[in-house]
Amino acid sequence: MATFEQKLCTRATLPQRIADLPKPVVLTNGVFDILHRGHVTYLAQARELGASLVVAVNTDASVKRLGKGDDRPLNTLADRMAVLAALESVSLVVEFDEDTALEVVQEARPDIYAKGGDYVMSAIPEGKEVIAYGGKAVAIDFAHDRSTTKLVAKIRQFG
């Protein structure tokens, strides 16, 4: 097993694994189907908000329910998690099968919840929850105009 795979974490062990991380802990969530520059910049900025970064990743079934397209995700959960775990900015990677990461936030109780600037913190369940228990919710501005959907469209153009 590659060393970075030690960052992969089950839901059952999440609270204990978080207890062992340097504080403050930042948590974010998402699909991360084809990783791009926007993602890695955003994750590095999220990590800089604290001392550790936990990434909760949508299962393949929960991605399907998000309506990004019948062919999504292109990369399986196991592959998306492994790629994220290999990043220097990332401390732990966990999956979630619910429609939102609210339950993960309730189990993990991060000091800081971060999401890309396409979300309004006070409008999403994860942001509301962190604010309610006295944590911080931070929307990080987009540094690069990139998206997995755009990349897929570009690839299809030449297919």
Ligand SMILES: Nc1ncnc2c1ncn2[C@@H]1O[C@H](COP(=O)(O)OP(=O)(O)OP(=O)(O)O)[C@@H](O)[C@H]1O
């Ligand atoms: N270009 C970007 N800059 C900064 N943050 C981003 C960027 N793209 C996505 N993010 C953030 O990364 C997280 C995961 O995003 P997501 O997987 O939805 O990326 P995406 O490329 O927009 O995907 P898709 O095109 O499939 O919707 C979200 O919190 C999102 O806000």
Ligand SMILES: O=P(O)(O)O[C@@H]1O[C@H]([C@H](O)CO)[C@@H](O)[C@H](O)[C@@H]1O
């Ligand atoms: O990668 P995405 O599409 O930005 O990730 C989604 O974020 C949603 C957000 O946290 C608002 O609740 C979440 O609900 C969804 O399950 C995806 O993780």
